[in-house]
Amino acid sequence: MKTKLKRSVLSCCVVLGMGAISLNTYAGIFHHHHHNSSPNYQDQAKYSNLDEFTNKGDDKLDKAVKDDKAAIDTSNGKGGVKSSLADDWKAGYDFKCIDFKIVGVCNWLKITPFSVHYKSSPVVTHYSPDAIVEVFHNVSNEPTAYGKFTTKIARKIGNSVWSKAAFHGEKLENKDSRGRGFHEIQVMGNPLIMLHDKTIGSIYSAMGGYCDSGATPMYPYLHSLNDPEWRTGVMETAASAYGQVANFFSDNRFYVRDTSNGMVSTWGNLFPRTGVTENPSPFVGAAMAALRGGVLVTTTSAMGMSFGKGLEGSGLHVIPMKLKAESRNNVKSFTDQRVTLDRGKWKVLLPKTYHAAQCTTMPFAGVSTKFGIDEPETESRNYVFSNVAHVQML
Numbered sequence: 001m002k003t004k005l006k007r008s009v010l011s012c013c014v015v016l017g018m019g020a021i022s023l024n025t026y027a028g029i030f031h032h033h034h035h036n037s038s039p040n041y042q043d044q045a046k047y048s049n050l051d052e053f054t055n056k057g058d059d060k061l062d063k064a065v066k067d068d069k070a071a072i073d074t075s076n077g078k079g080g081v082k083s084s085l086a087d088d089w090k091a092g093y094d095f096k097c098i099d100f101k102i103v104g105v106c107n108w109l110k111i112t113p114f115s116v117h118y119k120s121s122p123v124v125t126h127y128s129p130d131a132i133v134e135v136f137h138n139v140s141n142e143p144t145a146y147g148k149f150t151t152k153i154a155r156k157i158g159n160s161v162w163s164k165a166a167f168h169g170e171k172l173e174n175k176d177s178r179g180r181g182f183h184e185i186q187v188m189g190n191p192l193i194m195l196h197d198k199t200i201g202s203i204y205s206a207m208g209g210y211c212d213s214g215a216t217p218m219y220p221y222l223h224s225l226n227d228p229e230w231r232t233g234v235m236e237t238a239a240s241a242y243g244q245v246a247n248f249f250s251d252n253r254f255y256v257r258d259t260s261n262g263m264v265s266t267w268g269n270l271f272p273r274t275g276v277t278e279n280p281s282p283f284v285g286a287a288m289a290a291l292r293g294g295v296l297v298t299t300t301s302a303m304g305m306s307f308g309k310g311l312e313g314s315g316l317h318v319i320p321m322k323l324k325a326e327s328r329n330n331v332k333s334f335t336d337q338r339v340t341l342d343r344g345k346w347k348v349l350l351p352k353t354y355h356a357a358q359c360t361t362m363p364f365a366g367v368s369t370k371f372g373i374d375e376p377e378t379e380s381r382n383y384v385f386s387n388v389a390h391v392q393m394l
Helices: 027-034 059-075 085-092 148-160 193-207 228-232 234-246 282-298
Strands: 002-006 009-022 101-111 116-136 184-189 220-223 255-258 265-269 345-350 383-393
Touching: 059 085, 085 116, 085 193, 085 345, 085 383, 116 193, 116 282, 116 345, 148 184, 148 220, 184 282, 220 282, 228 234, 265 282, 282 345, 282 383
Parallel strands: none
Antiparallel strands: 002 009, 009 101, 101 116, 116 184, 116 383, 184 220, 255 265, 345 383
């Protein structure tokens, strides 16, 4: 129950649960009925192609796509394959991954001194491709072209501040190509999230509403070059040790384990949330770094470490702004979008041989086998992941 009291007005919502109804299959029917003058964005095969949205009068989008293609063409053969805006868009335009469902009904009762108003609205859940996570070793060769601008700024800040402070940690220019070692990371708002909200939202708005993402396109929610704690883990190490003792009988909150093949394969530890991983697989190590970054930017606000059992704080990490959805009026309420071991989905955008093959929590099925690791490889050890956050809206 949610209750608000303001100026002698009582407004409350009672949520009645029901079996989840997935409407992905019928979204096109609703869309045609309510939006006859709009394109049928339900055609996933067609509209997952970003070219369907270019040269339609949106000069900013046209320029971004053109510049991205030009940068990738220039870099081909000079550092390996990169993930493009078109790749990001195709991965996000996935109705099965969005998984829109009606899970209940919210009955709203608003009481004022002069009237009583009643209305009902559906309770819906869905997923949103809020963030892109780059994981790389060499800061001069990152896995996207569009991420270079913020990396350039972060590199200048990192070299001018952290390298001269007591937080030396790993070298800023790390060319380690092994699985074990240090990973640079950038967690940024999905560059095309506003276009995603516009198109996907037009499909589902008639079926109970669609929650626009709270992500800011291209905003660097976390960059390892600006974050001494990612490099050194001073407070992370202490908090991790305390948390493991406090959670001694529930260590599944700390370890990522793959049990998909009738065996137990440990990918790594969620804590401490630093760039150092121990798994010998380069792909698994990068995935663990991405998961840690996703947890950091969706937990409590910056500079707040909880030493309790949750360890939900961000400690000394430099998180300029939390990645979250915001309520846009007095009626709708959005749940938080925290990424944990069992919340939030992931897709692999790079390597492209593994491109968007799954949309699940980590670990990805099929990577750990009885004979070792069957991992998608990249020559440059560059990886890109899409973080697909869970949203519930009343």
